[in-house]
Amino acid sequence: MKVMITGLNGTVAPEVAKYFYSKGAEIIQYKREEVTVENEMAIHSFLVKHKPDYFLHFAMGTPEWAGLLAKLTKELNIPFVYISTGSVYSGKQTAPITIDHQLDAEDEYGLYKIASEKAVIKQHSNAYILRIGWQIGNRPGSNNMIDFLYKQMEAHQVIKASTKWYPSCSFMEDTAAAIFDTIQNLKPDTYLMNSNDLYSFYDIAKYLATKHENLKVEKTNDFAQDTRMIDHRVNIKKMKEYIEK
Template identity: 30%
Template sequence: MQNVLVTGLNGRLAPYLKQALDKQGIAVHGFNRQELDITNRAQQLGYVRGNHIDAIFHLATGPEEWLACLAGIAGEQNIPMLFTSTESVFNPESTGPFTPEHPADAVNDYGLYKISCEQAALAANPNTIIARLGWQMFDNFEQDNLLTHVRDMHAEKGYLAASTEWLPAVAFVEHSMQCLVTLAKQAKPGIYHVGGNEQGLSFYQLVQMINQKYQLNWDIRPGSDPQRDGRIIDSRVACGSIAEQLAI
Protein backbone atom coordinates (compact mmCIF):
# COMPACT_ATOMS: atom_id res chain seq x y z
CA MET A 1 0.00 0.00 0.00
CA GLN A 2 1.22 3.46 -0.90
CA ASN A 3 -1.87 5.71 -1.02
CA VAL A 4 -4.91 4.89 1.08
CA LEU A 5 -8.28 6.51 1.62
CA VAL A 6 -9.39 6.75 5.25
CA THR A 7 -12.88 8.02 6.02
CA GLY A 8 -13.71 9.52 9.40
CA LEU A 9 -10.46 11.42 9.97
CA ASN A 10 -12.37 14.03 11.97
CA GLY A 11 -13.70 11.31 14.24
CA ARG A 12 -12.39 9.40 17.22
CA LEU A 13 -10.50 6.38 15.86
CA ALA A 14 -9.35 7.27 12.35
CA PRO A 15 -6.65 9.71 13.53
CA TYR A 16 -5.00 6.79 15.35
CA LEU A 17 -5.21 4.74 12.17
CA LYS A 18 -3.53 7.59 10.32
CA GLN A 19 -0.69 7.53 12.85
CA ALA A 20 -0.20 3.80 12.27
CA LEU A 21 -0.16 4.32 8.50
CA ASP A 22 2.16 7.33 8.75
CA LYS A 23 4.70 5.23 10.67
CA GLN A 24 4.87 2.87 7.71
CA GLY A 25 5.30 5.67 5.18
CA ILE A 26 1.83 5.18 3.69
CA ALA A 27 0.17 8.35 2.38
CA VAL A 28 -3.27 8.95 3.89
CA HIS A 29 -6.03 10.70 1.95
CA GLY A 30 -9.34 11.79 3.45
CA PHE A 31 -12.65 12.95 2.03
CA ASN A 32 -13.63 16.57 2.57
CA ARG A 33 -17.38 16.06 2.83
CA GLN A 34 -17.91 19.78 2.30
CA GLU A 35 -16.43 19.43 -1.16
CA LEU A 36 -17.14 15.83 -2.09
CA ASP A 37 -20.69 14.51 -2.32
CA ILE A 38 -20.84 11.06 -0.71
CA THR A 39 -24.00 10.32 -2.70
CA ASN A 40 -22.20 10.99 -5.99
CA ARG A 41 -20.51 7.80 -7.10
CA ALA A 42 -18.74 9.42 -10.04
CA GLN A 43 -17.07 11.96 -7.75
CA GLN A 44 -15.85 9.28 -5.37
CA LEU A 45 -14.57 7.07 -8.16
CA GLY A 46 -12.74 10.07 -9.63
CA TYR A 47 -11.17 10.78 -6.23
CA VAL A 48 -9.98 7.20 -5.85
CA ARG A 49 -8.51 7.10 -9.34
CA GLY A 50 -7.08 10.62 -9.21
CA ASN A 51 -5.20 9.99 -5.99
CA HIS A 52 -4.05 6.50 -7.01
CA ILE A 53 -5.77 4.99 -3.96
CA ASP A 54 -4.72 1.38 -3.44
CA ALA A 55 -6.75 0.60 -0.28
CA ILE A 56 -9.85 2.00 1.42
CA PHE A 57 -10.47 2.08 5.18
CA HIS A 58 -14.04 3.09 6.04
CA LEU A 59 -14.27 4.24 9.68
CA ALA A 60 -16.77 7.07 9.25
CA THR A 61 -20.35 6.91 10.39
CA GLY A 62 -22.74 7.28 7.51
CA PRO A 63 -25.50 5.67 5.48
CA GLU A 64 -25.18 2.08 4.35
CA GLU A 65 -25.44 3.31 0.76
CA TRP A 66 -22.17 5.22 1.11
CA LEU A 67 -20.39 2.16 2.46
CA ALA A 68 -21.81 0.03 -0.36
CA CYS A 69 -20.64 2.60 -2.91
CA LEU A 70 -17.07 2.60 -1.59
CA ALA A 71 -17.04 -1.19 -1.35
CA GLY A 72 -18.23 -1.46 -4.93
CA ILE A 73 -15.56 0.97 -6.13
CA ALA A 74 -12.89 -1.01 -4.28
CA GLY A 75 -14.10 -4.18 -5.94
CA GLU A 76 -14.00 -2.62 -9.38
CA GLN A 77 -10.52 -1.21 -8.79
CA ASN A 78 -9.34 -4.51 -7.29
CA ILE A 79 -8.04 -2.88 -4.11
CA PRO A 80 -8.55 -3.87 -0.43
CA MET A 81 -11.67 -2.54 1.28
CA LEU A 82 -11.78 -2.60 5.09
CA PHE A 83 -14.82 -1.61 7.14
CA THR A 84 -14.74 -1.29 10.93
CA SER A 85 -17.75 -2.81 12.62
CA THR A 86 -18.34 -3.50 16.32
CA GLU A 87 -18.93 -6.15 18.95
CA SER A 88 -22.33 -4.49 19.38
CA VAL A 89 -23.60 -6.73 16.57
CA PHE A 90 -24.08 -9.30 19.35
CA ASN A 91 -27.08 -9.29 21.65
CA PRO A 92 -26.07 -8.08 25.15
CA GLU A 93 -28.10 -11.00 26.50
CA SER A 94 -25.87 -13.44 24.62
CA THR A 95 -22.63 -14.59 26.15
CA GLY A 96 -19.25 -15.25 24.63
CA PRO A 97 -16.46 -15.24 24.02
CA PHE A 98 -17.64 -14.40 20.52
CA THR A 99 -15.84 -15.74 17.46
CA PRO A 100 -16.49 -14.43 13.93
CA GLU A 101 -18.68 -17.49 13.34
CA HIS A 102 -21.14 -16.49 16.06
CA PRO A 103 -24.42 -15.21 14.53
CA ALA A 104 -24.86 -11.44 14.68
CA ASP A 105 -28.00 -11.19 16.83
CA ALA A 106 -28.17 -7.56 18.03
CA VAL A 107 -31.52 -6.14 19.09
CA ASN A 108 -30.62 -2.48 19.72
CA ASP A 109 -30.60 0.19 17.02
CA TYR A 110 -26.84 0.65 16.88
CA GLY A 111 -26.12 -3.06 16.63
CA LEU A 112 -28.78 -3.52 13.95
CA TYR A 113 -27.33 -0.58 12.00
CA LYS A 114 -23.87 -2.15 12.06
CA ILE A 115 -25.28 -5.50 10.94
CA SER A 116 -26.99 -3.73 8.06
CA CYS A 117 -23.68 -2.05 7.17
CA GLU A 118 -21.84 -5.36 7.15
CA GLN A 119 -24.45 -6.87 4.88
CA ALA A 120 -24.39 -3.88 2.52
CA ALA A 121 -20.60 -3.98 2.22
CA LEU A 122 -20.49 -7.70 1.51
CA ALA A 123 -23.34 -7.48 -0.99
CA ALA A 124 -21.51 -4.74 -2.91
CA ASN A 125 -18.12 -6.42 -2.63
CA PRO A 126 -17.75 -9.99 -1.30
CA ASN A 127 -14.03 -9.33 -0.85
CA THR A 128 -14.63 -6.71 1.84
CA ILE A 129 -12.64 -7.09 5.06
CA ILE A 130 -14.84 -6.51 8.10
CA ALA A 131 -12.98 -5.83 11.34
CA ARG A 132 -15.14 -5.85 14.46
CA LEU A 133 -13.77 -3.77 17.31
CA GLY A 134 -14.58 -3.64 20.98
CA TRP A 135 -14.21 -0.90 23.55
CA GLN A 136 -11.07 1.14 22.84
CA MET A 137 -8.65 2.50 25.43
CA PHE A 138 -6.55 5.54 24.52
CA ASP A 139 -3.39 6.64 26.32
CA ASN A 140 -5.12 9.75 27.62
CA PHE A 141 -8.32 10.93 29.30
CA GLU A 142 -9.61 12.76 26.23
CA GLN A 143 -12.54 12.06 23.90
CA ASP A 144 -14.73 9.01 24.43
CA ASN A 145 -12.76 5.93 25.42
CA LEU A 146 -12.36 3.43 28.25
CA LEU A 147 -10.44 5.85 30.46
CA THR A 148 -12.90 8.74 30.18
CA HIS A 149 -15.85 6.40 30.68
CA VAL A 150 -14.61 4.93 33.96
CA ARG A 151 -13.46 8.37 35.13
CA ASP A 152 -16.97 9.73 34.60
CA MET A 153 -18.52 6.69 36.29
CA HIS A 154 -16.39 7.33 39.37
CA ALA A 155 -17.07 11.07 39.36
CA GLU A 156 -20.84 10.53 39.23
CA LYS A 157 -21.06 8.74 42.60
CA GLY A 158 -17.65 9.26 44.16
CA TYR A 159 -16.94 5.56 43.83
CA LEU A 160 -17.03 2.95 41.09
CA ALA A 161 -18.91 -0.32 41.34
CA ALA A 162 -17.20 -2.65 38.86
CA SER A 163 -18.45 -6.12 38.00
CA THR A 164 -16.16 -9.05 38.67
CA GLU A 165 -18.46 -11.15 36.46
CA TRP A 166 -18.16 -9.08 33.25
CA LEU A 167 -15.35 -9.77 30.81
CA PRO A 168 -15.51 -6.84 28.36
CA ALA A 169 -14.40 -6.65 24.74
CA VAL A 170 -11.61 -4.11 25.04
CA ALA A 171 -8.29 -3.27 23.38
CA PHE A 172 -5.68 -0.51 23.28
CA VAL A 173 -6.42 1.71 20.29
CA GLU A 174 -2.89 1.68 18.87
CA HIS A 175 -2.87 -2.11 18.93
CA SER A 176 -6.24 -2.19 17.17
CA MET A 177 -5.21 0.24 14.45
CA GLN A 178 -2.06 -1.73 13.71
CA CYS A 179 -4.24 -4.81 13.29
CA LEU A 180 -6.34 -2.95 10.71
CA VAL A 181 -3.24 -2.10 8.69
CA THR A 182 -2.09 -5.71 8.82
CA LEU A 183 -5.49 -7.02 7.74
CA ALA A 184 -5.63 -4.63 4.78
CA LYS A 185 -2.11 -5.62 3.70
CA GLN A 186 -3.04 -9.29 3.82
CA ALA A 187 -6.15 -8.44 1.77
CA LYS A 188 -7.93 -11.64 2.74
CA PRO A 189 -11.71 -11.06 2.75
CA GLY A 190 -13.86 -12.04 5.68
CA ILE A 191 -15.01 -11.04 9.14
CA TYR A 192 -12.33 -10.59 11.78
CA HIS A 193 -12.40 -9.85 15.51
CA VAL A 194 -9.86 -7.40 16.91
CA GLY A 195 -9.78 -7.89 20.67
CA GLY A 196 -7.19 -7.39 23.37
CA ASN A 197 -8.72 -9.24 26.31
CA GLU A 198 -8.03 -12.86 25.49
CA GLN A 199 -6.51 -13.15 28.96
CA GLY A 200 -10.03 -12.73 30.34
CA LEU A 201 -9.71 -9.75 32.67
CA SER A 202 -12.92 -8.73 34.38
CA PHE A 203 -14.12 -5.13 34.37
CA TYR A 204 -13.19 -4.95 38.05
CA GLN A 205 -9.64 -6.07 37.30
CA LEU A 206 -9.34 -3.60 34.42
CA VAL A 207 -10.45 -0.69 36.56
CA GLN A 208 -8.07 -1.71 39.35
CA MET A 209 -5.20 -1.74 36.87
CA ILE A 210 -6.20 1.68 35.51
CA ASN A 211 -6.36 3.02 39.06
CA GLN A 212 -2.86 1.77 39.80
CA LYS A 213 -1.26 2.75 36.49
CA TYR A 214 -2.53 6.34 36.58
CA GLN A 215 -2.31 6.70 40.39
CA LEU A 216 -5.92 7.87 40.67
CA ASN A 217 -6.69 6.81 44.25
CA TRP A 218 -10.22 5.81 43.28
CA ASP A 219 -12.74 4.05 45.51
CA ILE A 220 -13.43 0.84 43.55
CA ARG A 221 -15.97 -1.65 44.83
CA PRO A 222 -16.58 -5.14 43.44
CA GLY A 223 -19.98 -5.75 41.90
CA SER A 224 -21.73 -8.59 40.12
CA ASP A 225 -23.72 -6.84 37.37
CA PRO A 226 -23.53 -7.45 34.48
CA GLN A 227 -22.62 -11.11 34.40
CA ARG A 228 -21.38 -11.72 30.89
CA ASP A 229 -18.39 -12.78 28.83
CA GLY A 230 -18.50 -10.11 26.14
CA ARG A 231 -15.04 -10.71 24.68
CA ILE A 232 -14.42 -10.95 20.94
CA ILE A 233 -11.67 -13.39 19.98
CA ASP A 234 -10.04 -14.50 16.75
CA SER A 235 -7.00 -16.78 16.53
CA ARG A 236 -6.07 -15.21 13.17
CA VAL A 237 -5.62 -11.71 14.62
CA ALA A 238 -2.63 -10.92 16.83
CA CYS A 239 -3.75 -7.90 18.85
CA GLY A 240 -1.71 -6.67 21.81
CA SER A 241 -2.84 -7.49 25.32
CA ILE A 242 -4.76 -4.85 27.27
CA ALA A 243 -3.29 -6.38 30.45
CA GLU A 244 0.25 -5.76 29.21
CA GLN A 245 -0.67 -2.21 28.20
CA LEU A 246 -1.96 -1.48 31.72
CA ALA A 247 0.87 -3.23 33.53
CA ILE A 248 3.01 -0.98 35.68
Protein backbone atom coordinates in the same frame (compact mmCIF):
# COMPACT_ATOMS: atom_id res chain seq x y z
CA MET B 1 1.34 2.71 0.15
CA LYS B 2 -1.54 5.19 -0.14
CA VAL B 3 -4.43 4.80 2.28
CA MET B 4 -7.71 6.70 2.05
CA ILE B 5 -9.53 7.00 5.38
CA THR B 6 -12.95 8.26 6.45
CA GLY B 7 -13.66 9.37 10.00
CA LEU B 8 -10.41 11.19 10.71
CA ASN B 9 -12.28 13.60 12.98
CA GLY B 10 -13.42 10.67 15.12
CA THR B 11 -11.85 8.55 17.84
CA VAL B 12 -10.13 5.53 16.33
CA ALA B 13 -9.30 6.59 12.77
CA PRO B 14 -6.70 9.21 13.81
CA GLU B 15 -4.79 6.60 15.83
CA VAL B 16 -4.90 4.19 12.91
CA ALA B 17 -3.73 6.90 10.51
CA LYS B 18 -0.87 7.74 12.88
CA TYR B 19 0.23 4.11 12.96
CA PHE B 20 -0.02 3.64 9.19
CA TYR B 21 1.96 6.86 8.69
CA SER B 22 4.69 5.51 10.98
CA LYS B 23 4.91 2.55 8.62
CA GLY B 24 5.47 4.80 5.64
CA ALA B 25 1.91 5.14 4.35
CA GLU B 26 0.58 8.26 2.70
CA ILE B 27 -2.74 9.19 4.33
CA ILE B 28 -5.53 10.66 2.21
CA GLN B 29 -8.44 12.10 4.17
CA TYR B 30 -11.95 11.63 2.84
CA LYS B 31 -13.81 14.81 3.79
CA ARG B 32 -17.57 14.59 3.49
CA GLU B 33 -17.85 18.36 3.20
CA GLU B 34 -15.78 18.13 0.00
CA VAL B 35 -16.92 14.78 -1.42
CA THR B 36 -20.59 14.32 -0.61
CA VAL B 37 -21.72 10.86 0.43
CA GLU B 38 -24.49 10.54 -2.18
CA ASN B 39 -22.65 11.84 -5.25
CA GLU B 40 -21.44 8.68 -6.96
CA MET B 41 -19.61 10.53 -9.72
CA ALA B 42 -17.78 12.77 -7.25
CA ILE B 43 -16.68 9.81 -5.14
CA HIS B 44 -15.56 7.91 -8.23
CA SER B 45 -13.54 10.91 -9.44
CA PHE B 46 -11.95 11.34 -6.00
CA LEU B 47 -10.88 7.69 -5.96
CA VAL B 48 -9.51 7.84 -9.51
CA LYS B 49 -7.60 11.04 -8.71
CA HIS B 50 -5.82 9.64 -5.64
CA LYS B 51 -5.61 5.92 -6.55
CA PRO B 52 -5.39 4.61 -2.96
CA ASP B 53 -3.98 1.16 -2.29
CA TYR B 54 -6.51 0.70 0.53
CA PHE B 55 -9.76 2.38 1.57
CA LEU B 56 -10.52 2.30 5.31
CA HIS B 57 -14.07 3.27 6.28
CA PHE B 58 -14.36 4.35 9.93
CA ALA B 59 -16.89 7.18 9.73
CA MET B 60 -20.43 7.00 10.97
CA GLY B 61 -22.83 7.23 8.07
CA THR B 62 -25.67 5.41 6.40
CA PRO B 63 -25.41 1.79 5.28
CA GLU B 64 -26.15 3.13 1.80
CA TRP B 65 -22.98 5.24 1.89
CA ALA B 66 -20.93 2.26 3.06
CA GLY B 67 -22.40 0.20 0.24
CA LEU B 68 -21.66 2.89 -2.34
CA LEU B 69 -18.04 3.17 -1.21
CA ALA B 70 -17.73 -0.61 -1.38
CA LYS B 71 -19.24 -0.67 -4.88
CA LEU B 72 -16.90 1.97 -6.27
CA THR B 73 -13.76 0.55 -4.68
CA LYS B 74 -14.71 -2.86 -6.05
CA GLU B 75 -15.04 -1.40 -9.55
CA LEU B 76 -11.60 0.20 -9.22
CA ASN B 77 -9.99 -2.89 -7.67
CA ILE B 78 -9.23 -1.09 -4.38
CA PRO B 79 -9.22 -3.23 -1.21
CA PHE B 80 -12.04 -2.00 1.05
CA VAL B 81 -11.82 -2.20 4.84
CA TYR B 82 -14.99 -1.64 6.86
CA ILE B 83 -14.52 -1.01 10.56
CA SER B 84 -17.40 -2.65 12.39
CA THR B 85 -17.93 -3.44 16.06
CA GLY B 86 -18.43 -6.16 18.63
CA SER B 87 -21.80 -4.51 19.24
CA VAL B 88 -23.21 -6.62 16.40
CA TYR B 89 -23.52 -9.25 19.16
CA SER B 90 -26.12 -8.79 21.90
CA GLY B 91 -24.11 -10.33 24.72
CA LYS B 92 -26.71 -13.05 25.22
CA GLN B 93 -24.75 -15.79 23.46
CA THR B 94 -22.19 -17.97 25.18
CA ALA B 95 -18.69 -16.48 25.02
CA PRO B 96 -16.10 -16.47 23.71
CA ILE B 97 -17.66 -15.03 20.59
CA THR B 98 -16.23 -16.50 17.39
CA ILE B 99 -16.71 -15.69 13.76
CA ASP B 100 -19.37 -18.41 13.62
CA HIS B 101 -21.66 -16.74 16.17
CA GLN B 102 -24.93 -15.26 14.94
CA LEU B 103 -25.26 -11.50 14.60
CA ASP B 104 -28.00 -10.81 17.12
CA ALA B 105 -27.71 -7.15 18.14
CA GLU B 106 -30.86 -5.62 19.58
CA ASP B 107 -29.76 -2.01 20.10
CA GLU B 108 -29.86 0.67 17.42
CA TYR B 109 -26.09 0.97 17.02
CA GLY B 110 -25.52 -2.76 16.65
CA LEU B 111 -28.35 -3.09 14.13
CA TYR B 112 -26.95 -0.15 12.15
CA LYS B 113 -23.54 -1.83 11.99
CA ILE B 114 -25.08 -5.13 10.86
CA ALA B 115 -26.94 -3.32 8.08
CA SER B 116 -23.73 -1.57 7.04
CA GLU B 117 -21.77 -4.83 6.98
CA LYS B 118 -24.42 -6.40 4.76
CA ALA B 119 -24.39 -3.40 2.42
CA VAL B 120 -20.61 -3.66 2.08
CA ILE B 121 -20.54 -7.41 1.44
CA LYS B 122 -23.33 -7.12 -1.13
CA GLN B 123 -21.23 -4.69 -3.16
CA HIS B 124 -17.69 -5.89 -2.46
CA SER B 125 -17.39 -9.63 -1.84
CA ASN B 126 -13.66 -9.30 -1.12
CA ALA B 127 -13.97 -6.58 1.51
CA TYR B 128 -12.40 -6.76 4.93
CA ILE B 129 -14.91 -6.54 7.79
CA LEU B 130 -13.09 -5.82 11.06
CA ARG B 131 -15.15 -6.02 14.25
CA ILE B 132 -13.37 -4.15 17.02
CA GLY B 133 -14.16 -3.96 20.72
CA TRP B 134 -14.35 -1.08 23.19
CA GLN B 135 -11.34 1.11 22.57
CA ILE B 136 -9.04 2.35 25.32
CA GLY B 137 -7.41 5.72 24.71
CA ASN B 138 -4.92 7.69 26.76
CA ARG B 139 -7.10 10.54 27.96
CA PRO B 140 -10.72 11.63 28.38
CA GLY B 141 -12.53 13.72 25.81
CA SER B 142 -13.46 11.19 23.16
CA ASN B 143 -15.57 8.09 22.76
CA ASN B 144 -13.38 5.52 24.52
CA MET B 145 -13.14 3.64 27.81
CA ILE B 146 -10.98 6.26 29.54
CA ASP B 147 -13.56 8.92 28.78
CA PHE B 148 -16.28 6.65 30.20
CA LEU B 149 -14.30 6.14 33.41
CA TYR B 150 -13.72 9.86 33.92
CA LYS B 151 -17.41 10.58 33.34
CA GLN B 152 -18.31 7.95 35.94
CA MET B 153 -15.97 9.65 38.40
CA GLU B 154 -17.53 13.03 37.67
CA ALA B 155 -21.06 11.71 38.14
CA HIS B 156 -20.54 9.37 41.12
CA GLN B 157 -17.09 10.13 42.56
CA VAL B 158 -16.30 6.44 42.08
CA ILE B 159 -16.29 3.89 39.26
CA LYS B 160 -18.41 0.86 40.06
CA ALA B 161 -16.84 -1.99 38.10
CA SER B 162 -18.27 -5.48 37.92
CA THR B 163 -16.16 -8.59 38.34
CA LYS B 164 -18.73 -10.45 36.23
CA TRP B 165 -18.49 -8.27 33.14
CA TYR B 166 -15.95 -9.39 30.54
CA PRO B 167 -15.85 -6.88 27.66
CA SER B 168 -14.04 -7.04 24.35
CA CYS B 169 -11.55 -4.18 24.45
CA SER B 170 -8.14 -3.07 23.21
CA PHE B 171 -5.83 -0.11 23.45
CA MET B 172 -6.25 1.98 20.32
CA GLU B 173 -2.62 1.70 19.30
CA ASP B 174 -2.92 -2.10 19.44
CA THR B 175 -6.05 -2.00 17.31
CA ALA B 176 -4.20 0.16 14.80
CA ALA B 177 -1.32 -2.32 14.65
CA ALA B 178 -3.74 -5.24 14.27
CA ILE B 179 -5.58 -3.54 11.40
CA PHE B 180 -2.30 -2.89 9.61
CA ASP B 181 -1.10 -6.45 10.13
CA THR B 182 -4.41 -7.95 9.02
CA ILE B 183 -4.73 -6.15 5.72
CA GLN B 184 -1.06 -6.71 4.94
CA ASN B 185 -0.93 -10.41 5.79
CA LEU B 186 -4.43 -11.92 5.74
CA LYS B 187 -6.86 -12.39 2.89
CA PRO B 188 -10.11 -10.38 2.77
CA ASP B 189 -12.64 -11.80 5.23
CA THR B 190 -14.44 -10.92 8.46
CA TYR B 191 -12.16 -10.70 11.51
CA LEU B 192 -12.66 -10.12 15.24
CA MET B 193 -10.21 -7.85 17.08
CA ASN B 194 -10.06 -8.05 20.86
CA SER B 195 -7.15 -7.96 23.31
CA ASN B 196 -9.05 -9.15 26.37
CA ASP B 197 -8.92 -12.91 26.80
CA LEU B 198 -8.95 -13.06 30.59
CA TYR B 199 -10.04 -10.01 32.51
CA SER B 200 -13.18 -8.54 34.00
CA PHE B 201 -14.10 -4.89 33.67
CA TYR B 202 -13.06 -4.51 37.31
CA ASP B 203 -9.58 -5.91 36.55
CA ILE B 204 -9.17 -3.57 33.61
CA ALA B 205 -10.48 -0.51 35.44
CA LYS B 206 -8.14 -1.21 38.38
CA TYR B 207 -5.20 -1.44 36.02
CA LEU B 208 -6.16 1.82 34.29
CA ALA B 209 -6.48 3.50 37.68
CA THR B 210 -2.76 2.84 38.21
CA LYS B 211 -2.11 4.98 35.14
CA HIS B 212 -4.73 7.64 35.91
CA GLU B 213 -4.44 8.56 39.57
CA ASN B 214 -7.74 10.48 39.59
CA LEU B 215 -9.70 7.27 39.07
CA LYS B 216 -11.17 5.42 42.05
CA VAL B 217 -12.58 1.95 41.41
CA GLU B 218 -15.11 0.04 43.52
CA LYS B 219 -15.67 -3.67 43.03
CA THR B 220 -19.23 -4.85 42.30
CA ASN B 221 -20.86 -7.96 40.84
CA ASP B 222 -24.18 -6.41 39.84
CA PHE B 223 -23.71 -6.67 36.06
CA ALA B 224 -22.91 -10.00 34.44
CA GLN B 225 -22.07 -10.21 30.75
CA ASP B 226 -19.34 -11.78 28.64
CA THR B 227 -18.81 -10.31 25.19
CA ARG B 228 -15.20 -11.38 24.63
CA MET B 229 -14.48 -12.04 20.97
CA ILE B 230 -11.75 -14.45 19.91
CA ASP B 231 -10.12 -14.89 16.52
CA HIS B 232 -6.82 -16.77 16.44
CA ARG B 233 -6.07 -15.50 12.94
CA VAL B 234 -5.66 -11.94 14.20
CA ASN B 235 -2.33 -10.76 15.58
CA ILE B 236 -3.19 -8.30 18.37
CA LYS B 237 -1.38 -7.48 21.61
CA LYS B 238 -3.13 -9.06 24.58
CA MET B 239 -4.30 -7.28 27.73
CA LYS B 240 -2.21 -9.73 29.75
CA GLU B 241 0.92 -8.03 28.46
CA TYR B 242 -0.17 -4.87 30.30
CA ILE B 243 -1.89 -6.12 33.43
CA GLU B 244 0.66 -8.79 34.36
CA LYS B 245 3.69 -6.79 33.30
